[in-house]
Amino acid sequence: MSKTATKSMLSKINKLLDIDDSYKAPERMMQLLSDQKASKKLFFSFLEEFNYDVSYEWFNSYFEDEHADRKRNKQDFTPTCISKLMAEFLEADDGIICEPAAGTGSTVIQHWYKRVRSDYIWNYNPMSILYFCYELSDKTIPFLLFNLMIRGMNAVVIHGNTLTQKAKDVYHVFNEKNNPMGFSTLRKIEHCKEAEEFFGIHFVDKLT
Secondary structure, three states: OOHHHHHHHHHHHHHHHOOOOHHHHHHHHHHHHOOHHHHHHHHHHHHHHOOOOOOOOOOHHHHHHHOOOHHHHOOOOOOHHHHHHHHOOOOOEOOEEEEOOOOOOHHHHHHHHHHHHOOOHHHOOHHHOEEEEEEOOOOOHHHHHHHHHHOOOOEEEEEEOOOOOEEEEEEEEEOOOOOOOOOOEEEEOOOOHHHHHHHOOEEOOOOO
16 A cells, blocks of 8 residues: 555544544544444444445554554554455354454454355354454554454454463453344453453453
8 A cells, every 4th residue: 555545544544533643543442342322333434434345454554554563562464365365264163263363353354254245144144153362462452343343243352362361351242133234242351260261361450
């Protein structure tokens, strides 16, 4: 993407989030996603802006240019063409797809889209797949949650380290009505011993 196109994308997304600087995007996004009414309004505004094309991850260049932590976490994001290839190798184990380094969701989006387009959209059953996603970055999590929710996916998102199993938070993204054309809601899992045992994690205040 050219510098001019990237700048235009930055401006477009900042306007949709009603922010004056991109560094405010993760916090603003999380704020809106935590409010069901506000998140629904946000989803419709993004769908309209991107011509209802949910076949790819919209934030890739925006996030990589503004929020990727290359120095500390060696963070780069998977191009759509590679995500499409990787999605071909994802197989559901008892209806669960595991993505240990989800980023903003490019690969799981491609897997989801492949399943959706394999049949008529109204025959697609959102509850047939649960996406189990790990992501380490504080800044990335809101964008990942957004991408899952706007597509009506069902997922468990662990804000944590796949290798150490230390987690800052766990989120449940749930398409309550199992509606292939609907949005998902968001619930933050309570920090408790039962949740730690169930997900095989250990809650920590700060990830290192």
